[in-house]
Amino acid sequence: MKWTIFFLIGMILGIVPDAHDLINRAVDAVSIRDLLQISDLSELSNFWNSLNNIKYDTGRLLIGKTGGSIWSKATIPKNDEWTVEFVFRSSGIDKDLAFGDYNGLSLFLVEDKTSNTANFGGPDKFDGFQFLINTKEKQGLKIFANDGTKKVENSLSDSIGDCQFVYLNSQVPFNMRISYSEAQSIFKVQIDNNLCFKTDKIKIPNKLKLGIAGNVSPASEEMFEILKLKTWDYMTEDAIDDHGLMSDGELKIAYKTVVEDRNQISTPAQIRESLHEKNRKFQEQLAKDSTNEFDRSITFDSSRYNEIIQQNNRLQSRLDSLETILLNLQKDNGQVVGNDKTLENFQNTITTQYAELLESIARLNQKVISEVREQQFTIDELGKKVDLLMNHHKEIKFQNDKPINTYEAASNTIRYILFVIVFIVLLLAIFVYRLRHDIKHSKLL
The missing domain is CATH 1.20.5 (Single alpha-helices involved in coiled-coils or other helix-helix interfaces)
Structure with a gap:
Protein backbone atom coordinates (compact mmCIF):
# COMPACT_ATOMS: atom_id res chain seq x y z
CA MET A 1 0.00 0.00 0.00
CA LYS A 2 2.92 2.33 0.72
CA TRP A 3 4.20 1.94 -2.83
CA THR A 4 0.71 2.63 -4.19
CA ILE A 5 0.61 5.94 -2.33
CA PHE A 6 4.05 6.90 -3.67
CA PHE A 7 2.85 6.08 -7.19
CA LEU A 8 -0.20 8.32 -6.83
CA ILE A 9 1.91 11.19 -5.46
CA GLY A 10 4.34 10.80 -8.33
CA MET A 11 1.47 10.84 -10.81
CA ILE A 12 0.19 14.15 -9.42
CA LEU A 13 3.65 15.73 -9.40
CA GLY A 14 4.48 14.51 -12.90
CA ILE A 15 7.18 12.08 -11.72
CA VAL A 16 5.38 9.11 -13.32
CA PRO A 17 3.21 9.30 -16.45
CA ASP A 18 -0.57 9.49 -16.40
CA ALA A 19 -2.31 6.13 -16.81
CA HIS A 20 -4.01 7.39 -19.98
CA ASP A 21 -0.64 8.44 -21.39
CA LEU A 22 0.62 4.89 -21.00
CA ILE A 23 -2.21 3.77 -23.27
CA ASN A 24 -1.89 6.70 -25.68
CA ARG A 25 1.68 5.72 -26.57
CA ALA A 26 0.31 2.79 -28.53
CA VAL A 27 -1.69 5.06 -30.87
CA ASP A 28 0.77 7.86 -31.59
CA ALA A 29 1.23 6.44 -35.09
CA VAL A 30 -2.42 7.22 -35.94
CA SER A 31 -2.61 10.54 -34.05
CA ILE A 32 -1.32 13.81 -35.48
CA ARG A 33 1.21 15.46 -33.18
CA ASP A 34 0.35 18.71 -31.42
CA LEU A 35 0.50 21.08 -34.39
CA LEU A 36 1.64 23.95 -32.18
CA GLN A 37 4.83 22.01 -31.42
CA ILE A 38 6.03 21.60 -35.02
CA SER A 39 7.35 24.07 -37.58
CA ASP A 40 6.92 22.20 -40.86
CA LEU A 41 4.72 19.51 -42.41
CA SER A 42 7.77 17.29 -42.94
CA GLU A 43 7.95 16.67 -39.17
CA LEU A 44 4.87 14.43 -39.54
CA SER A 45 6.41 12.30 -42.29
CA ASN A 46 7.41 9.45 -39.94
CA PHE A 47 3.78 8.42 -39.48
CA TRP A 48 1.87 10.31 -42.20
CA ASN A 49 1.93 10.72 -45.99
CA SER A 50 0.78 14.10 -47.35
CA LEU A 51 -0.55 14.41 -50.91
CA ASN A 52 -1.23 17.31 -53.28
CA ASN A 53 -1.32 20.77 -51.75
CA ILE A 54 -2.04 20.38 -48.04
CA LYS A 55 -0.10 23.04 -46.12
CA TYR A 56 1.08 23.76 -42.58
CA ASP A 57 0.60 27.19 -41.00
CA THR A 58 1.08 28.06 -37.31
CA GLY A 59 -0.60 25.22 -35.48
CA ARG A 60 -2.94 24.06 -38.24
CA LEU A 61 -3.07 22.17 -41.52
CA LEU A 62 -4.74 24.03 -44.40
CA ILE A 63 -6.62 22.64 -47.40
CA GLY A 64 -7.62 25.20 -50.03
CA LYS A 65 -8.43 25.55 -53.72
CA THR A 66 -6.08 22.92 -55.13
CA GLY A 67 -7.17 20.32 -52.56
CA GLY A 68 -5.00 18.02 -50.49
CA SER A 69 -4.94 15.06 -48.11
CA ILE A 70 -2.91 13.36 -45.39
CA TRP A 71 -2.95 9.59 -44.66
CA SER A 72 -1.65 7.51 -41.78
CA LYS A 73 0.99 4.92 -42.61
CA ALA A 74 -0.14 2.66 -39.74
CA THR A 75 -3.53 1.23 -38.81
CA ILE A 76 -5.46 1.67 -35.58
CA PRO A 77 -3.84 -0.89 -33.22
CA LYS A 78 -7.14 -2.56 -32.29
CA ASN A 79 -10.12 -3.26 -34.50
CA ASP A 80 -12.54 -4.19 -31.70
CA GLU A 81 -12.59 -0.86 -29.83
CA TRP A 82 -11.27 2.66 -30.51
CA THR A 83 -12.08 6.38 -30.44
CA VAL A 84 -11.05 9.07 -32.96
CA GLU A 85 -11.38 12.81 -32.31
CA PHE A 86 -11.13 15.26 -35.23
CA VAL A 87 -11.14 19.05 -34.68
CA PHE A 88 -11.68 21.25 -37.73
CA ARG A 89 -12.89 24.68 -38.83
CA SER A 90 -14.05 26.24 -42.09
CA SER A 91 -13.45 29.85 -43.11
CA GLY A 92 -16.41 29.70 -45.50
CA ILE A 93 -19.24 32.24 -45.60
CA ASP A 94 -22.82 32.20 -46.94
CA LYS A 95 -21.81 32.60 -50.58
CA ASP A 96 -19.91 29.28 -50.34
CA LEU A 97 -23.27 27.50 -50.09
CA ALA A 98 -23.25 27.61 -53.90
CA PHE A 99 -20.22 25.28 -54.03
CA GLY A 100 -21.78 22.23 -52.40
CA ASP A 101 -20.69 20.01 -55.31
CA TYR A 102 -17.03 21.08 -55.00
CA ASN A 103 -16.19 22.18 -51.44
CA GLY A 104 -15.90 19.48 -48.80
CA LEU A 105 -13.74 18.04 -46.02
CA SER A 106 -13.66 14.30 -45.30
CA LEU A 107 -12.32 12.05 -42.57
CA PHE A 108 -11.70 8.54 -43.96
CA LEU A 109 -11.49 5.28 -42.00
CA VAL A 110 -10.45 2.80 -44.67
CA GLU A 111 -8.65 -0.51 -45.00
CA ASP A 112 -6.31 1.02 -47.57
CA LYS A 113 -6.14 4.31 -49.45
CA THR A 114 -5.80 4.92 -53.17
CA SER A 115 -4.30 7.76 -55.19
CA ASN A 116 -7.74 8.67 -56.55
CA THR A 117 -8.79 12.21 -55.51
CA ALA A 118 -12.17 12.50 -57.27
CA ASN A 119 -14.13 12.38 -54.01
CA PHE A 120 -13.47 15.80 -52.42
CA GLY A 121 -9.73 15.18 -52.50
CA GLY A 122 -10.04 11.49 -51.51
CA PRO A 123 -10.91 8.18 -53.22
CA ASP A 124 -14.42 7.60 -54.61
CA LYS A 125 -13.90 3.85 -54.14
CA PHE A 126 -12.80 2.63 -50.71
CA ASP A 127 -13.36 -0.18 -48.23
CA GLY A 128 -14.46 1.55 -45.03
CA PHE A 129 -16.15 4.80 -44.05
CA GLN A 130 -16.20 8.43 -45.16
CA PHE A 131 -17.38 11.24 -42.87
CA LEU A 132 -18.05 14.19 -45.21
CA ILE A 133 -18.48 17.80 -44.10
CA ASN A 134 -20.04 19.91 -46.87
CA THR A 135 -23.15 21.89 -47.87
CA LYS A 136 -24.62 19.66 -50.58
CA GLU A 137 -28.36 19.13 -49.92
CA LYS A 138 -27.82 19.84 -46.21
CA GLN A 139 -25.08 21.76 -44.44
CA GLY A 140 -23.38 19.41 -41.99
CA LEU A 141 -22.20 15.79 -41.87
CA LYS A 142 -22.98 12.84 -44.13
CA ILE A 143 -21.69 9.33 -43.37
CA PHE A 144 -20.94 6.83 -46.15
CA ALA A 145 -20.00 3.16 -45.92
CA ASN A 146 -18.46 1.31 -48.87
CA ASP A 147 -16.99 -2.10 -49.61
CA GLY A 148 -14.71 -0.84 -52.39
CA THR A 149 -16.85 -2.14 -55.26
CA LYS A 150 -18.79 1.02 -56.14
CA LYS A 151 -18.29 4.77 -56.35
CA VAL A 152 -19.68 7.06 -53.68
CA GLU A 153 -22.10 9.67 -55.06
CA ASN A 154 -22.14 11.88 -51.93
CA SER A 155 -25.91 12.29 -51.76
CA LEU A 156 -28.14 11.97 -48.70
CA SER A 157 -29.95 9.01 -50.23
CA ASP A 158 -26.66 7.04 -50.35
CA SER A 159 -25.58 7.90 -46.79
CA ILE A 160 -26.08 5.61 -43.81
CA GLY A 161 -26.63 8.61 -41.54
CA ASP A 162 -26.37 12.38 -41.36
CA CYS A 163 -26.87 15.35 -39.08
CA GLN A 164 -27.28 19.00 -39.93
CA PHE A 165 -25.30 21.80 -38.29
CA VAL A 166 -24.09 25.20 -39.49
CA TYR A 167 -20.32 25.36 -39.78
CA LEU A 168 -20.06 28.29 -42.24
CA ASN A 169 -19.62 31.77 -40.72
CA SER A 170 -18.29 30.13 -37.55
CA GLN A 171 -15.39 31.63 -35.63
CA VAL A 172 -14.84 28.50 -33.50
CA PRO A 173 -13.77 24.96 -34.43
CA PHE A 174 -15.95 21.84 -34.27
CA ASN A 175 -15.09 18.51 -32.64
CA MET A 176 -16.18 15.33 -34.43
CA ARG A 177 -15.74 12.14 -32.37
CA ILE A 178 -16.13 8.64 -33.88
CA SER A 179 -16.12 5.63 -31.54
CA TYR A 180 -16.57 1.88 -31.92
CA SER A 181 -16.91 -1.04 -29.52
CA GLU A 182 -17.51 -4.54 -30.78
CA ALA A 183 -18.25 -5.87 -27.27
CA GLN A 184 -20.92 -3.21 -26.65
CA SER A 185 -22.24 -3.22 -30.26
CA ILE A 186 -21.70 0.53 -30.59
CA PHE A 187 -20.72 2.61 -33.59
CA LYS A 188 -21.43 6.27 -33.01
CA VAL A 189 -20.57 9.78 -34.18
CA GLN A 190 -20.72 12.88 -31.98
CA ILE A 191 -20.43 16.57 -32.89
CA ASP A 192 -19.24 18.72 -29.96
CA ASN A 193 -20.28 15.94 -27.53
CA ASN A 194 -23.81 15.79 -29.01
CA LEU A 195 -24.93 12.51 -30.54
CA CYS A 196 -25.21 12.66 -34.33
CA PHE A 197 -25.37 8.98 -35.35
CA LYS A 198 -25.52 5.64 -33.56
CA THR A 199 -26.07 2.07 -34.69
CA ASP A 200 -25.61 -1.47 -33.41
CA LYS A 201 -25.60 -3.00 -36.90
CA ILE A 202 -21.99 -2.33 -37.87
CA LYS A 203 -19.14 -4.76 -37.24
CA ILE A 204 -15.60 -3.89 -38.33
CA PRO A 205 -13.51 -7.03 -38.96
CA ASN A 206 -10.24 -5.36 -39.99
CA LYS A 207 -7.90 -2.67 -38.71
CA LEU A 208 -8.37 0.67 -40.44
CA LYS A 209 -6.16 3.55 -41.56
CA LEU A 210 -7.01 7.20 -41.10
CA GLY A 211 -7.08 9.88 -43.77
CA ILE A 212 -8.14 13.53 -44.05
CA ALA A 213 -8.92 14.93 -47.50
CA GLY A 214 -10.51 18.11 -48.80
CA ASN A 215 -11.21 20.09 -51.92
CA VAL A 216 -12.30 23.68 -52.69
CA SER A 217 -13.61 25.15 -55.95
CA PRO A 218 -11.27 27.64 -57.71
CA ALA A 219 -14.12 30.18 -57.57
CA SER A 220 -14.44 29.91 -53.76
CA GLU A 221 -12.34 31.48 -51.02
CA GLU A 222 -13.25 28.84 -48.41
CA MET A 223 -10.37 27.25 -46.49
CA PHE A 224 -10.50 24.14 -44.28
CA GLU A 225 -8.37 24.16 -41.11
CA ILE A 226 -7.34 20.88 -39.41
CA LEU A 227 -6.49 21.57 -35.77
CA LYS A 228 -6.34 18.13 -34.16
CA LEU A 229 -6.59 14.39 -34.86
CA LYS A 230 -6.18 12.02 -31.93
CA THR A 231 -6.85 8.30 -31.61
CA TRP A 232 -7.34 6.02 -28.58
CA ASP A 233 -7.55 2.21 -28.62
CA TYR A 234 -10.50 2.30 -26.20
CA MET A 235 -13.76 4.22 -25.79
CA THR A 236 -13.06 7.44 -23.91
CA GLU A 237 -15.32 8.83 -21.23
CA ASP A 238 -16.73 11.49 -23.57
CA ALA A 239 -17.32 8.85 -26.23
CA ILE A 240 -19.43 6.82 -23.80
CA ASP A 241 -21.37 9.80 -22.44
CA ASP A 242 -23.90 11.48 -24.76
CA HIS A 243 -24.76 15.02 -23.70
CA GLY A 244 -27.54 15.59 -26.22
CA LEU A 245 -28.70 15.13 -29.80
CA MET A 246 -27.68 17.08 -32.90
CA SER A 247 -30.88 17.53 -34.92
CA ASP A 248 -31.27 20.37 -37.43
CA GLY A 249 -28.34 22.06 -35.74
CA GLU A 250 -30.06 22.17 -32.33
CA LEU A 251 -29.61 20.27 -29.06
CA LYS A 252 -32.46 17.92 -28.17
CA ILE A 253 -33.26 16.08 -24.92
CA ALA A 254 -33.65 12.62 -26.44
CA TYR A 255 -31.63 10.98 -29.20
CA LYS A 256 -32.40 8.46 -31.92
CA THR A 257 -30.49 5.20 -31.96
CA VAL A 258 -29.92 4.66 -35.67
CA VAL A 259 -30.48 1.07 -36.80
CA GLU A 260 -31.42 -0.27 -40.19
CA ASP A 261 -34.99 1.06 -40.02
CA ARG A 262 -33.97 4.18 -37.94
CA ASN A 263 -37.08 3.89 -35.73
CA GLN A 264 -35.72 2.79 -32.37
CA ILE A 265 -35.85 5.55 -29.71
CA SER A 266 -33.78 5.67 -26.53
CA THR A 267 -33.27 8.16 -23.71
CA PRO A 268 -29.75 9.35 -22.82
CA ALA A 269 -28.14 9.45 -19.44
CA GLN A 270 -28.40 12.62 -17.42
CA ILE A 271 -27.47 15.51 -19.72
CA ARG A 272 -24.69 17.66 -18.35
CA GLU A 273 -22.55 20.41 -19.79
CA SER A 274 -19.07 19.04 -20.39
CA LEU A 275 -15.76 20.90 -20.16
CA HIS A 276 -15.56 20.83 -23.93
CA GLU A 277 -19.01 22.43 -24.28
CA LYS A 278 -18.11 25.12 -21.76
CA ASN A 279 -14.91 25.77 -23.70
CA ARG A 280 -16.92 25.97 -26.94
CA LYS A 281 -19.31 28.58 -25.53
CA PHE A 282 -16.41 30.57 -24.09
CA GLN A 283 -14.63 30.62 -27.47
CA GLU A 284 -17.84 31.75 -29.19
CA GLN A 285 -18.13 34.63 -26.73
CA LEU A 286 -14.47 35.56 -27.31
CA ALA A 287 -15.01 35.59 -31.05
CA LYS A 288 -18.16 37.71 -30.69
CA ASP A 289 -16.41 40.20 -28.42
CA SER A 290 -13.42 40.37 -30.78
CA THR A 291 -15.69 41.18 -33.75
CA ASN A 292 -17.49 43.93 -31.84
CA GLU A 293 -14.20 45.43 -30.69
CA PHE A 294 -12.87 45.60 -34.24
CA ASP A 295 -15.91 47.68 -35.25
CA ARG A 296 -15.15 50.15 -32.47
CA SER A 297 -11.38 50.07 -31.94
CA ILE A 298 -8.51 47.58 -31.79
CA THR A 299 -7.94 46.99 -28.08
CA PHE A 300 -7.25 44.03 -25.80
CA ASP A 301 -9.95 43.19 -23.26
CA SER A 302 -8.02 42.36 -20.11
CA SER A 303 -11.11 40.92 -18.39
CA ARG A 304 -11.08 37.91 -20.72
CA TYR A 305 -7.46 37.14 -19.91
CA ASN A 306 -8.18 37.62 -16.22
CA GLU A 307 -10.96 35.07 -16.48
CA ILE A 308 -8.62 32.57 -18.13
CA ILE A 309 -5.99 33.19 -15.46
CA GLN A 310 -8.57 32.71 -12.70
CA GLN A 311 -9.69 29.41 -14.20
CA ASN A 312 -6.08 28.28 -14.44
CA ASN A 313 -5.53 29.25 -10.80
CA ARG A 314 -8.58 27.27 -9.75
CA LEU A 315 -7.25 24.21 -11.58
CA GLN A 316 -3.86 24.65 -9.91
CA SER A 317 -5.59 24.90 -6.54
CA ARG A 318 -7.34 21.60 -7.17
CA LEU A 319 -4.01 19.97 -7.98
CA ASP A 320 -2.51 21.34 -4.76
CA SER A 321 -5.47 19.99 -2.77
CA LEU A 322 -5.01 16.54 -4.27
CA GLU A 323 -1.31 16.65 -3.43
CA THR A 324 -2.10 17.57 0.18
CA ILE A 325 -4.55 14.69 0.49
CA LEU A 326 -2.01 12.20 -0.78
CA LEU A 327 0.70 13.50 1.55
CA ASN A 328 -1.69 13.05 4.49
CA LEU A 329 -2.39 9.51 3.32
CA GLN A 330 1.34 8.81 3.32
CA LYS A 331 1.69 10.07 6.91
CA ASP A 332 -1.27 8.06 8.14
CA ASN A 333 0.15 4.95 6.42
CA GLY A 334 -3.13 4.14 4.75
CA GLN A 335 -5.43 4.59 7.78
CA VAL A 336 -7.76 6.93 5.91
CA VAL A 337 -8.45 4.33 3.24
CA GLY A 338 -9.67 1.31 5.14
CA ASN A 339 -9.84 -1.39 2.53
CA ASP A 340 -8.63 -2.31 -0.94
CA LYS A 341 -11.95 -1.51 -2.62
CA THR A 342 -12.01 2.02 -1.26
CA LEU A 343 -8.40 2.55 -2.29
CA GLU A 344 -9.16 1.32 -5.81
CA ASN A 345 -12.10 3.71 -6.10
CA PHE A 346 -9.94 6.52 -4.82
CA GLN A 347 -7.21 5.71 -7.34
CA ASN A 348 -9.74 5.79 -10.18
CA THR A 349 -11.13 9.10 -8.98
CA ILE A 350 -7.67 10.66 -8.74
CA THR A 351 -6.70 9.40 -12.21
CA THR A 352 -9.91 10.71 -13.79
CA GLN A 353 -9.72 14.12 -12.12
CA TYR A 354 -6.05 14.53 -12.98
CA ALA A 355 -6.73 13.70 -16.64
CA GLU A 356 -9.58 16.22 -16.72
CA LEU A 357 -7.37 18.88 -15.13
CA LEU A 358 -4.59 18.35 -17.67
CA GLU A 359 -7.09 18.53 -20.51
CA SER A 360 -8.63 21.71 -19.10
CA ILE A 361 -5.23 23.37 -18.74
CA ALA A 362 -4.39 22.46 -22.33
CA ARG A 363 -7.66 23.97 -23.52
CA LEU A 364 -7.06 27.14 -21.54
CA ASN A 365 -3.62 27.47 -23.12
CA GLN A 366 -5.22 26.95 -26.51
CA LYS A 367 -7.70 29.75 -25.77
CA VAL A 368 -4.87 32.16 -24.99
CA ILE A 369 -2.97 31.19 -28.15
CA SER A 370 -6.11 31.56 -30.30
CA GLU A 371 -6.90 34.95 -28.79
CA VAL A 372 -3.37 36.24 -29.35
CA ARG A 373 -3.47 34.97 -32.94
CA GLU A 374 -6.78 36.75 -33.58
CA GLN A 375 -5.53 39.98 -32.06
CA GLN A 376 -2.32 39.79 -34.10
CA PHE A 377 -4.35 39.30 -37.27
CA THR A 378 -6.54 42.30 -36.38
CA ILE A 379 -3.50 44.50 -35.70
CA ASP A 380 -1.94 43.45 -39.02
CA GLU A 381 -5.13 44.39 -40.86
CA LEU A 382 -5.22 47.76 -39.12
CA GLY A 383 -1.57 48.35 -40.07
CA LYS A 384 -2.38 47.69 -43.72
CA LYS A 385 -5.22 50.20 -43.61
CA VAL A 386 -2.98 52.82 -41.97
CA ASP A 387 -0.33 52.29 -44.67
CA LEU A 388 -2.99 52.72 -47.35
CA LEU A 389 -4.16 55.99 -45.79
CA MET A 390 -0.59 57.29 -45.52
CA ASN A 391 0.10 56.54 -49.19
CA HIS A 392 -3.11 58.29 -50.19
CA HIS A 393 -2.18 61.31 -48.05
CA LYS A 394 1.30 61.51 -49.65
CA GLU A 395 -0.20 61.44 -53.12
CA ILE A 396 -2.58 64.30 -52.34
CA LYS A 397 0.20 66.31 -50.72
CA PHE A 398 2.43 65.81 -53.78
CA GLN A 399 -0.29 67.09 -56.05
CA ASN A 400 -0.92 70.14 -53.85
CA ASP A 401 2.79 70.93 -53.54
CA LYS A 402 3.45 70.86 -57.32
CA PRO A 403 4.96 74.34 -58.29
Missing part, protein backbone atom coordinates in the same frame (compact mmCIF):
# COMPACT_ATOMS: atom_id res chain seq x y z
CA ILE A 404 3.12 76.63 -60.73
CA ASN A 405 5.10 78.10 -63.70
CA THR A 406 4.19 81.83 -63.39
CA TYR A 407 6.21 82.86 -66.47
CA GLU A 408 4.32 80.46 -68.72
CA ALA A 409 0.98 81.59 -67.25
CA ALA A 410 1.85 85.29 -67.88
CA SER A 411 2.92 84.53 -71.47
CA ASN A 412 -0.36 82.82 -72.20
CA THR A 413 -2.33 85.76 -70.79
CA ILE A 414 -0.41 88.30 -72.92
CA ARG A 415 -1.03 86.20 -76.04
CA TYR A 416 -4.76 86.19 -75.40
CA ILE A 417 -4.80 90.00 -74.84
CA LEU A 418 -2.77 90.69 -78.02
CA PHE A 419 -5.08 88.47 -80.02
CA VAL A 420 -8.10 90.41 -78.79
CA ILE A 421 -6.43 93.78 -79.59
CA VAL A 422 -5.47 92.69 -83.12
CA PHE A 423 -8.99 91.46 -83.71
CA ILE A 424 -10.48 94.82 -82.57
CA VAL A 425 -8.05 96.79 -84.80
CA LEU A 426 -9.06 94.71 -87.80
CA LEU A 427 -12.72 95.34 -87.09
CA LEU A 428 -12.06 99.13 -86.87
CA ALA A 429 -10.08 99.11 -90.11
CA ILE A 430 -12.88 97.33 -91.93
CA PHE A 431 -15.43 99.73 -90.45
CA VAL A 432 -13.43 102.84 -91.53
CA TYR A 433 -12.93 101.42 -95.01
CA ARG A 434 -16.63 100.80 -95.43
CA LEU A 435 -17.47 104.25 -94.11
CA ARG A 436 -15.15 106.01 -96.57
CA HIS A 437 -16.51 103.95 -99.41
CA ASP A 438 -20.05 104.95 -98.56
CA ILE A 439 -19.11 108.68 -98.34
CA LYS A 440 -17.49 108.62 -101.84
CA HIS A 441 -20.49 106.91 -103.29
CA SER A 442 -22.81 109.52 -101.83
CA LYS A 443 -20.76 112.40 -103.33
CA LEU A 444 -20.94 110.91 -106.79
CA LEU A 445 -24.67 110.80 -106.56
